[in-house]
Amino acid sequence: DQQVKQNSPSLSVQEGRISILNCDYTNSMFDYFLWYKKYPAEGPTFLISISSIKDKNEDGRFTVFLNKSAKHLSLHIVPSQPGDSAVYFCAAGFYGGSQGNLIFGKGTKLSVKP
Amino acid sequence: GAGVSQSPRYKVAKRGQDVALRCDPISGHVSLFWYQQALGQGPEFLTYFQNEAQLDKSGLPSDRFFAERPEGSVSTLKIQRTQQEDSAVYLCASRPTLSPNQPQHFGDGTRLSIL
DSSP states (O other): OOSEEOOOSEEEEETTSOEEEEEEESOTTOOEEEEEEEOTTSOOEEEEEEETTOSEEEETTEEEEEETTTTEEEEEESSOOGGGOEEEEEEEEOSSTTTSOOEEOOOEEEEEEO | OOSOEEEOSEEEEOTTOOEEEEEEOOTTOOEEEEEEEOTTSOOEEEEEEETTEEEEOTTOOSTTEEEEOTTSSOEEEEEOSOOGGGOEEEEEEEESSSOTTSOOEEOOOEEEEEO
């Protein structure tokens, strides 16, 4: 069973508009969450993270929201740019145990159209 | 370069052959992770090193998979008697310290194809 789920395989938005990428999780014990961006034939690149004790973290055009009661987080990109077109992975981890191996969702492919 | 380097980028092997995949982490990074990414899936954890110590190998799918990091820097993932289901992208990631608060930095991966 998947502990981290990204139920939308793809998303298409117009340049300049908001992109909202969603992620659900089943394990309420996760301590932190991250978003990674991946271009074809490249490794994932870290975007933004959030601790489970917070409900929002912002970095430039990227904002991550965490709703612990709903076990849901989302990544907002405003304004979206064509260069944002990539696959976005949601990941979660624990502070203890294996010192931070990440559990990833399957990814959402974002296409930003000019 | 300053990033995580993996080699080879592409590897084709016949079923039953042994393969070795190399990871050069960012210099000075203490933690090193290996992940396996099948087509259309997210990366899945294989194993974790803290310096030269392999602290977690719970994600290795079978005893055909073996990883080492003998001097606490370069790591090698070895797969013996490869099978078709081993075809995937193998990603290596490193992290500066033990703290999970710091993000992992990924290499571009090795795409392994077993014929």
